Amino acid sequence: MRRLLLIATASLTCLAQTAGIPLEVPWPALKAPLHCEVFLPRTAGKDVPKGLPVVLLLHGGGGHATDFRTLDMVGLATLHRVILVAPEGGSTSFLDAATDAGDRPAQALREGLLLALERRFDISRERKDRAILGLSLGGFAALHGASNPFRASPASLPLPGYWPSSA
Numbered sequence: 001m002r003r004l005l006l007i008a009t010a011s012l013t014c015l016a017q018t019a020g021i022p023l024e025v026p027w028p029a030l031k032a033p034l035h036c037e038v039f040l041p042r043t044a045g046k047d048v049p050k051g052l053p054v055v056l057l058l059h060g061g062g063g064h065a066t067d068f069r070t071l072d073m074v075g076l077a078t079l080h081r082v083i084l085v086a087p088e089g090g091s092t093s094f095l096d097a098a099t100d101a102g103d104r105p106a107q108a109l110r111e112g113l114l115l116a117l118e119r120r121f122d123i124s125r126e127r128k129d130r131a132i133l134g135l136s137l138g139g140f141a142a143l144h145g146a147s148n149p150f151r152a153s154p155a156s157l158p159l160p161g162y163w164p165s166s167a
Contacts, residue, residue: 051123054083057134
């Protein structure tokens, strides 16, 4: 019983640390504001240092920004001294051409989100301090973003999903 209580307490502690800081970015290229979760490093009661690098985390198709909550994002941000940002893309691929509603999510990421982060969290403005990480369909968008003016480092890491047919 005591062991179960310890596990439950540890689980609740982890759950309390998993939600990111919500950030809504209104942008003319989108019909609705871009919702993001921002994960800042722990600072032991001090202000978050200025000029930290930022990593955009793009979820897969049909995924959500909240999918990253299953990981210890604050712990990762603290370990690597970065700000992690997970924008909500819904079922889109974060590419402008992929939307049928006239939204331009890539433009919103490239221009609106980075501008909002620069203003609110005083992130580094250096291209070398920006990267894109994407999973599955988000990996495709990260690959596309790294080769286009996302103002991100060319060292971006795409993880496109591929499962060969079992036939």
